[in-house]
Amino acid sequence: MSAAIEIRDLHKSFGSSVALDGLDLEVGTGEVHGFLGPNGAGKSTTLRILLGLLRADSGSVILLGGNPWTDVESLHRRLAYVPGDVTLWPTLSGGEVIDLLGRLRGGLNATKRTALVERFGLDPTKKGRTYSKGNRQKVALVAALSSDVDLLVLDEPTSGLDPLMEAIFREEIQAVRAEGRTVLLSSHILSEVEALCDRLSIIRAGRNVETGTLADLRHLTRTGIDAVLADPPVLQEISAFPGVTAARLEGDRLTCSVETTHLGDLLARLGPHGIRSLTSQPPSLEELFMDQYRRGSALTDQAAEARA
Amino acid sequence: MSGYAATGTLVRLALRRDRILVPVWVLALVALAGGSASSTIALYPDPAKAVEAARAAALSPAIVGMYGPIADPNNPDSIGALKTLVLGGIFLAVMACILVRRHTRSEEEAGLTELVGAGVVGRRAPLTAAVLVASVTVVVTSLLAGLSMAGAGLGLTGSLAFAAAWAGIGLAFVGVTAAAAQLTETARGCTGFAIGTLGVTYLVRAVGDTSAELGWLTWVSPIGWAEKVEVYGANRFIVALLPAVFTIALIGLAFALLERRDLGAGLVPTRPGAAVGTPSLRSPFALAWRLQRGLLIGWLVGFAIFGLVLGGIAGNVTSFVDSPQVADMLTRLGGSAGSLGDVFLSTELRFMAIGAAAYGISAALRLKSEETDLHTEQVLATSVSRRALLVGHAVIALGGSALLLLVVGAGLALGGASQFNGLRKALGHLLPAALAPIPAVWVCVGLALVVYGALPKVVVVAWALLAAFLVVGELGPLFGFPRGLVDLSPFSHGTVVPGGSVPGAPLVALALVAAALVLAAGVTFRRRDLVSS
Numbered sequence: 001m002s003a004a005i006e007i008r009d010l011h012k013s014f015g016s017s018v019a020l021d022g023l024d025l026e027v028g029t030g031e032v033h034g035f036l037g038p039n040g041a042g043k044s045t046t047l048r049i050l051l052g053l054l055r056a057d058s059g060s061v062i063l064l065g066g067n068p069w070t071d072v073e074s075l076h077r078r079l080a081y082v083p084g085d086v087t088l089w090p091t092l093s094g095g096e097v098i099d100l101l102g103r104l105r106g107g108l109n110a111t112k113r114t115a116l117v118e119r120f121g122l123d124p125t126k127k128g129r130t131y132s133k134g135n136r137q138k139v140a141l142v143a144a145l146s147s148d149v150d151l152l153v154l155d156e157p158t159s160g161l162d163p164l165m166e167a168i169f170r171e172e173i174q175a176v177r178a179e180g181r182t183v184l185l186s187s188h189i190l191s192e193v194e195a196l197c198d199r200l201s202i203i204r205a206g207r208n209v210e211t212g213t214l215a216d217l218r219h220l221t222r223t224g225i226d227a228v229l230a231d232p233p234v235l236q237e238i239s240a241f242p243g244v245t246a247a248r249l250e251g252d253r254l255t256c257s258v259e260t261t262h263l264g265d266l267l268a269r270l271g272p273h274g275i276r277s278l279t280s281q282p283p284s285l286e287e288l289f290m291d292q293y294r295r296g297s298a299l300t301d302q303a304a305e306a307r308a
Numbered sequence: 309m310s311g312y313a314a315t316g317t318l319v320r321l322a323l324r325r326d327r328i329l330v331p332v333w334v335l336a337l338v339a340l341a342g343g344s345a346s347s348t349i350a351l352y353p354d355p356a357k358a359v360e361a362a363r364a365a366a367l368s369p370a371i372v373g374m375y376g377p378i379a380d381p382n383n384p385d386s387i388g389a390l391k392t393l394v395l396g397g398i399f400l401a402v403m404a405c406i407l408v409r410r411h412t413r414s415e416e417e418a419g420l421t422e423l424v425g426a427g428v429v430g431r432r433a434p435l436t437a438a439v440l441v442a443s444v445t446v447v448v449t450s451l452l453a454g455l456s457m458a459g460a461g462l463g464l465t466g467s468l469a470f471a472a473a474w475a476g477i478g479l480a481f482v483g484v485t486a487a488a489a490q491l492t493e494t495a496r497g498c499t500g501f502a503i504g505t506l507g508v509t510y511l512v513r514a515v516g517d518t519s520a521e522l523g524w525l526t527w528v529s530p531i532g533w534a535e536k537v538e539v540y541g542a543n544r545f546i547v548a549l550l551p552a553v554f555t556i557a558l559i560g561l562a563f564a565l566l567e568r569r570d571l572g573a574g575l576v577p578t579r580p581g582a583a584v585g586t587p588s589l590r591s592p593f594a595l596a597w598r599l600q601r602g603l604l605i606g607w608l609v610g611f612a613i614f615g616l617v618l619g620g621i622a623g624n625v626t627s628f629v630d631s632p633q634v635a636d637m638l639t640r641l642g643g644s645a646g647s648l649g650d651v652f653l654s655t656e657l658r659f660m661a662i663g664a665a666a667y668g669i670s671a672a673l674r675l676k677s678e679e680t681d682l683h684t685e686q687v688l689a690t691s692v693s694r695r696a697l698l699v700g701h702a703v704i705a706l707g708g709s710a711l712l713l714l715v716v717g718a719g720l721a722l723g724g725a726s727q728f729n730g731l732r733k734a735l736g737h738l739l740p741a742a743l744a745p746i747p748a749v750w751v752c753v754g755l756a757l758v759v760y761g762a763l764p765k766v767v768v769v770a771w772a773l774l775a776a777f778l779v780v781g782e783l784g785p786l787f788g789f790p791r792g793l794v795d796l797s798p799f800s801h802g803t804v805v806p807g808g809s810v811p812g813a814p815l816v817a818l819a820l821v822a823a824a825l826v827l828a829a830g831v832t833f834r835r836r837d838l839v840s841s
Contacts (some may be wrong), residue, residue: 051689053838073691081689087682089599090494093581096589103590104690129493140686153689198749 003062004029004151004182005050010059012045012206019045021206027184027199029150032177034200035186036194038293042206043186044084044173047155050184051081064151077106080144084155084186086136088128094139095124101143113146119168137243145172152176152183158192170195190285204290209292216287221288222257224281225266229254230274241269252276311432318437322411333403334449336775340396340783341470342456343386347787349461358384365390369518370652373621376531377517379541385462386540389470391786394513397477397534398506400449404442404478405502408485411438414495416571416572429658435566437737439486439559446478466540474535476551481506482529483558490565493574500606507610511617518621518711530554592692596700599678604708605666611660611712615719618656619734622649622724649727653720654741654805660716661745661799662778668709668753671772675701675760676767679839694834698757702826705753710746717742741806747818748798752777754825761832764839 005027012020020042027033037043048054049062052072061068066075069193088097095117102108117124120138131139137160144152152173165188173196176183187193193200194214201211210217222245235249243262250256258266263280283291323330362381365371372627376394412435415421421434430436438509454471458464481502494754513532516525526532536547569575588594675698678684685751687697720742721734728734756770763769780789781797792798798821802814 007608048685048838048840051685053685053688055835055837072688073693076689076691077687081686083682083685083689085682089683091581091602092598093583095583096581096585099585100589100595100691101686103585104592104595104687104692124583127578127581130578 001031004031004064005033005044005184006029006060006062007050008060010046010049010061012042012049012054012058013057019206020049020056020059023203023206024208024211025201025203026211027051027182029182030177030180031198032173032183032185032196034184034197035184035203036188036193036200036289040072041203043203044155045185045206046203046287047081047153047184049080050153051076059198079151079153080105080147080149081153082137082140082144082155082157084159086140088131088136088139090127090129092128093125094122094135097128097139098124098143098146102147103165105147105149105184108143108147110146112148113142116142116146116172119172120165134162134165137161138165140174142171145176150181152181152185155186156188157185158187158189162171166192190289194285199245202289217284217288217292218260221260221283221291223260223263223283224257225255226279226281227254227270228252228276228278229270230276241266311430312436313428313430313433315430315433315436315440316804318411318424318433319440322437322441326407326410330407330445334452337396337400337403338451338456340399340453341453341474342460343391343787344392344396344783345457345462346460348388348391350788351383351385351786355384358387362387362390369621370649370680373514373518374652376513378536379535383463383466383540385466388457388460388462389466389539393470393473393534393539394510394531396453397474397531398510400446400474400478401481401506402503403449404446405485405499405506407442407445407603408438408482409442409489409495409498409502412489413492413498416489417493417495419572422571423456432563432566435486435489437563439482439562441681442482442485443479444554446482447475449790450475450478458809462700467544469537469539469543469545472545472548472562473537473539476537476548477530477534479555480533480551480558483555483562486562487558490562490569491575493578493752495570497574497605500603504606504610508615510737513615514621515617536753552732591700592687592696593700593703595687596674596704600701600708603671604667604704604711606619607708607712607717611663611716612719614660615716616723619654619720619725619738621724622653622720622727625762647733650806653738654803657716657720657742657745658782658799658803660711661749661803662774662782664709664712664716664745665749665752665774665777667712668705668749669756669774670707671705672701672753673758673767673770676764679764682840685838685840688838696832698761698830698833702753702757702829703755706750706822706826709745709749711752713742713746713749714739738806741804741808744810744815747802747815747822750822751798751818751825753808754822754829757829758825758832761829762836777837804809 003026006026007023007025010020010023023042023046025035025046035043035046045054049056049061050068052068052075055069064075064078068075077203088094092100098113099108101115120142122135122138122142126135137157141157144154158169161169170192173183181198185193185197189257196213199211199213200217202209229252232249232252232254233303238244238249238254240261242265243259244266246254246257357380362378362384365387366378366381371390375390378390380386415434424434425431450471453474454467457470458467473786484505485498485502488498492501503696509529509531513526513529513535516523516527516529516532517535519525526535530551532551533547536544536728538544565575589598675684684697688694717739718735721728721731721738724738725731725734728737752774755773758766759767759770777797777799780793781799784794798818801818802811804810
C-alpha cells in the first residue's frame with residue numbers, strides 16, 4: 001500500500017513557540033486515518049502544512065506523491081478540506097458556497113451534492129451569517145463530500161453536529177472508504193475514531209507519540225485486575241512482578257493494574273496462589289487516550305524499548 | 309434607569325484597546341489645527357495682507373465651496389482657520405465614526421458583544437460606553453485644537469469658538485454612527501452609511517454656501533452648523549447647541565432602535581439567497597467581485613454625485629470676478645496657478661484622487677480581512693493559486709479606483725458642461741486632469757498589496773502611508789516643507805490643472821512603480837505563511 005501522506009521529521013515554529021518538533025506521520029492510500037492529540041498538540045498546524053497554507057521549517061512532506069508547498073494547484077484538485085473553524089462569507093448563501101468551493105477545486109459531483117444537501121437536511125438558501133455553528137459545519141461537509149477527490153482532510157468535522165447528523169457523517173465516511181479513497185480525520189470524539197478509523201496517530205507537543213490500529217494501542221496499555229486468592233502472597237512480592245502497578249491487597253482480595261503485555265505472566269504467577277475469582281477489565285477508550293495524552297512521551301520510550 | 313450595568317468596565321476596555329489609536333489621532337488633529345494656524349500667520353506676517361486675502365477669499369465661491377465661508381474677512385485670524393474648520397472637521401468626524409463603530413457593530417459582528425453580554429452587562433452598556441469614549445475624545449481633541457490655535461497667536465475667543473464648532477461636527481457623527489450601527493448588520497455597512505452621510509453633509513453645505521437661493525441648505529448640514537458658529541467673527545457659541553441637540557436626538561434614536569432589534573441583527577432582516585451558485589461564480593475573481601461589488605457601487609455613486617455637484621459649483625466660480633489676491637492665496641495655500649475655476653477643480657480633484665486611493669487601499673486590504681476571517685484558508689485549500697487569489701482582488705482595487713476617477717471626471721464635465729460650451733469640450737478639458745492621478749493612486753494600491761503580501765500583521769501601514777502622502781503632498785506647501793519631501797508623495801507627480809497638458813514621463817514612471825509593487829506583492833505573498841489571527 002503506497003502512502004497518501006508521508007511526513008518525516010517535520011518542524012515548524014511560530015516565533016519562539018514550537019508547534020511541530022520532529023513529527024512523523026504516514027497515512028496509507030485508502031485508509032481512514034485518525035489524527036488525535038490534546039489541544040495545542042499541533043494537529044491543525046500539520047493539516048495547514050499539508051495544504052500548503054504554512055511552510056515547513058524543515059523535514060520532508062510528501063502528499064499524494066507531490067510537494068504540498070509547490071504543487072498546490074495540481075494537488076488540490078485531488079483533495080478536499082473541512083477546516084476546524086468553518087466561517088462562511090456572510091453574504092453568500094450556503095448553496096453558493098458549496099458550488100463555489102467545488103468549482104474552484106475543479107468541479108463537483110452534482111448528484112452527490114443534491115443527495116448530501118438532502119441527507120444533512122441543509123437549507124442552502126440561507127446566508128452565511130444566519131447559519132448556526134452546526135449548519136456551517138454541514139455546508140463545509142457537503143462541499144467536501146460532494147467532490148470525487150482522492151483525499152479528504154477533515155479537521156474536527158463533526159464539532160457542532162447533532163448525533164443524528166454525526167451518524168450520517170459516519171455513513172458517508174464509510175462510503176468514502178468503500179470507494180478506496182483516503183481520509184485524514186482529526187477528531188476528539190473517540191467513538192467516532194473507533195467506528196471509522198483503520199489506523200490512528202496520536203501526537204503530543206508537536207511529536208508523534210503513537211501510531212497503529214486501535215488493537216495495537218490497546219496492547220500498549222494496562223488492564224485492571226480484581227482477583228480473590230486462596231493464599232495471597234505478600235504485597236511487596238506482587239508489586240515486584242513485571243508490569244504491575246497500583247497493587248492493593250485487602251485480605252484475600254487483590255486489585256492492581258498490569259501492562260497488557262505482562263497479563264499472561266501475571267496470571268501464571270498468581271496461579272499457584274489459588275485464584276478463586278478473577279475479573280480483568282480491558283482499558284476503555286477514554287482511559288487509553290487519557291493515558292496517552294498525559295504520559296505520551298514516557299510511553300513512546302517504553303514502546304521503543306519494547307520494539308528493540 | 310437600568311441597562312447600563314458595567315458601562316464603566318466597558319469604557320476601560322475601550323480605552324485599553326484604543327491606547328495607541330486615540331492618542332495618535334488626537335495629536336495629529338491638534339497638530340493639523342495648530343500647525344495650519346501658525347503657518348498661515350507666517351505666510352501673512354502683515355495683518356493688512358491677511359485681511360486683503362480674507363476679503364478676496366470671502367468673495368470667491370471656489371474658496372467658499374471648498375472650505376466654507378469666512379465669517380469676518382476684516383479679522384486677519386480668519387485666514388488661519390479657513391483650511392482647517394471644514395476639512396479638519398471632516399477628519400474629526402471620520403475619527404468619531406471609526407471609534408463608535410469599533411466598539412459597537414464591529415464587536416457585535418465578531419461575536420464579542422455576545423460574549424461580554426452574557427456577563428452582568430446592561431443591554432445599553434456597550435453603546436453607552438462607545439458613545440462616551442468617542443464623545444470625550446472629540447471634545448478633548450477640539451479643545452486642544454482650539455488652544456493650540458490660540459497658542460499659535462490667534463484670538464482666544466475665536467479659537468474657543470473653533471473648538472466648539474469642531475466638537476459639533478465630531479459629536480454629530482458620533483450620533484450618526486451610533487444610529488447607523490443599529491441599522492446595518494455589518495461594520496462595513498455601518499461605515500458606508502456614516503461616511504456617506506458625511507459626504508452628503510459636505511456637499512449640502514457647499515451648495516448652500518455658494519448659492520443665493522439655496523442658502524438655507526447650510527442650516528441642514530452639521531458641517532454647515534460649524535460654519536454658522538462664525539469663528540473669528542461673531543463667535544456664536546449658541547449655534548454649537550444645534551449639533552449637541554442633534555447628537556442627543558440621534559443617540560436617543562440609536563437606543564430606541566437597540567431596544568427593537570435582536571443582538572447581531574440589523575433592522576432589515578436578511579433575505580434568503582440562491583440555493584445554487586450562478587454558473588459565473590467559479591473563479592477567484594468572480595468571488596472577489598461578488599464580495600466587493602456592493603462597496604464599489606456605493607463609492608461610484610458617491611463620486612458621481614460629488615462630480616456633478618462640484619462641476620455645477622465650478623460653473624458659478626468662473627462667472628465671478630477672478631481676483632489676483634485669491635489666486636495668490638490659493639497658490640500659497642498649496643494650489644497652483646491657473647484660472648480660478650480650474651484651480652478650484654484641480655484642488656477638488658486632488659482630494660478625489662486621495663479618496664480613490666482610499667477606496668483602492670480598502671479594496672486591496674479586503675485580502676487581509678478575508679485571511680483573518682479564515683475564508684482565504686478555504687479558498688487556497690482548493691486548486692486556486694495564491695497568485696490568482698491576489699490578482700482577483702488587485703484587479704478590483706486597481707480598476708475600481710481608476711473607474712472612480714473616470715466617473716468623477718465625467719460628473720464634473722456633466723455638471724459644468726454649460727460653462728465649457730458643451731459636454732464634449734468639457735470632457736476634453738476636464739478628463740485628462742481627472743485621469744492623470746490614476747498612476748499615483750495605483751502606487752498607493754500597490755503599496756497596500758505589498759504590505760499585505762509581506763507584512764500582513766501591520767496592514768495599517770498602508771493607511772499610514774496614504775496619510776503621510778496627504779500631509780506632505782497637500783499640506784506640505786502650506787507648512788513650507790522642503791520640495792524633496794513633498795515630492796515623496798506620488799500625487800506630487802504628473803497631476804495637472806484642468807486644461808493643462810498631461811506629462812507622459814512621470815505617469816509612465818509611476819505606472820511602472822505600481823506594476824513593480826504589484827509583482828513584489830505576488831512574490832512576497834507566495835512565500836509566506838497564512839496568518840490565521
